[in-house]
Amino acid sequence: xxxxxxxSQLVKKYIQGxxxxxxxxxxxxxxxxxxxxxxxxxxxxxTEDIFQDTFMKVIRTLKRGAYNEEGKFLPWVMRxxxxxxxxxxxxxxxxxxxxxxxxxxIFSLLGDDKLNAEKRLIKEQIDSDLLRxxxxxxxxxxxxxxxxxxxxxxFKEISDNTGVSINTALGRMRYALINLRKLVExxxxxxxx
Amino acid sequence: MEKLYTKDQNKTKLVKAKPETIQFLLSYSKSLxxxxxxxxxxxxxxx
Numbered sequence: 268x269x270x271x272x273x274x275s276q277l278v279k280k281y282i283q284g285x286x287x288x289x290x291x292x293x294x295x296x297x298x299x300x301x302x303x304x305x306x307x308x309x310x311x312x313x314t315e316d317i318f319q320d321t322f323m324k325v326i327r328t329l330k331r332g333a334y335n336e337e338g339k340f341l342p343w344v345m346r347x348x349x350x351x352x353x354x355x356x357x358x359x360x361x362x363x364x365x366x367x368x369x370x371x372x373i374f375s376l377l378g379d380d381k382l383n384a385e386k387r388l389i390k391e392q393i394d395s396d397l398l399r400x401x402x403x404x405x406x407x408x409x410x411x412x413x414x415x416x417x418x419x420x421x422f423k424e425i426s427d428n429t430g431v432s433i434n435t436a437l438g439r440m441r442y443a444l445i446n447l448r449k450l451v452e453x454x455x456x457x458x459x460x
Numbered sequence: 461m462e463k464l465y466t467k468d469q470n471k472t473k474l475v476k477a478k479p480e481t482i483q484f485l486l487s488y489s490k491s492l493x494x495x496x497x498x499x500x501x502x503x504x505x506x507x
Contacts, residue, residue, distance in 0.1 A: 289489050293482055301475045311475075318477045319485060326489045331501055 274340035282329055289329075293322060296341055303345055307352045317355065321348040393458050400450045408443035411436050 272280075274292065281288035300321065305314040324347050328334050334343075382390060401409055410429060414420045422440075426433045451458060488505075495502045 286486070286490055290482075290486055293485060297482070298476050301477050305475045314475070315477055315481055319481050322485045323488060326485065326492060327503070330489075330492055330494045331503075332494075 278329065278334065278340055282332065282334075289326065292340070296344060299341070300344060300348060304348050304352060307349075308355065313355070317348060317351050320351050324351075396456050397458065400447055400454070400456070403450060404443055404446055408439050408446065411439040412443040412447075415440055 277288040277292050304317045414425045422433050422436050425436045491505045493504045
């Protein structure tokens with residue numbers, strides 16, 4: 268018959284200096300605690316790190332004689348682990364969880380959003396074409412389009428600034444876009460990158 | 461009946477901390493020494 272010593276007894280032995288007691292406690296709760304952490308973080312390596320930090324904290328607290336929850340060892344350890352998981356998420360700003368697989372490719376998560384040389388040239392060409400066509404619009408339409416698209420102003424603000432009603436501003440914007448489309452078609456310009 | 465087994469073998473392994481982690485913790489425990497001086501506690505690692 269195997270007699271299992273209670274957690275509280277092992278804690279007491281460990282505080283008295285019996286190093287084997289902490290080994291028994293770690294091994295006893297290894298699976299449960301690891302499962303608990305893994306269920307929250309979903310990453311094996313991270314689970315291992317948090318498991319280690321949890322027991323380092325347990326060891327320090329017990330050695331300092333600051334433990335006072337006799338009989339409730341596992342819930343106490345779980346609470347430490349839970350707090351460390353929260354700390355981790357806080358520190359990493361709730362980064363989304365990704366399952367690591369063999370096909371995992373870091374470049375699917377990290378990307379260079381800068382344009383390459385070719386795309387940059389195309390963009391410059393589009394910008395200059397567009398600017399040239401905007402200059403061909405009647406001045407009142409140019410003004411509204413510039414305020415709305417380039418200065419990101421609302422139609423209310425455009426109306427206040429130009430002294431026309433909101434409806435007039437909306438109408439000018441509408442005609443500006445219609446005319447721009449006509450100019451694009453007439454000049455056979457491709458405005459896509 | 462459809463098979464309910466997972467294709468990813470990794471998921472079926474029992475989740476448990478590695479023996480190296482346990483070994484590290486045991487060594488850490490042995491090396492950690494707390495000294496109290498005038499009501500203040502000092503931690504030291506005797507490696």
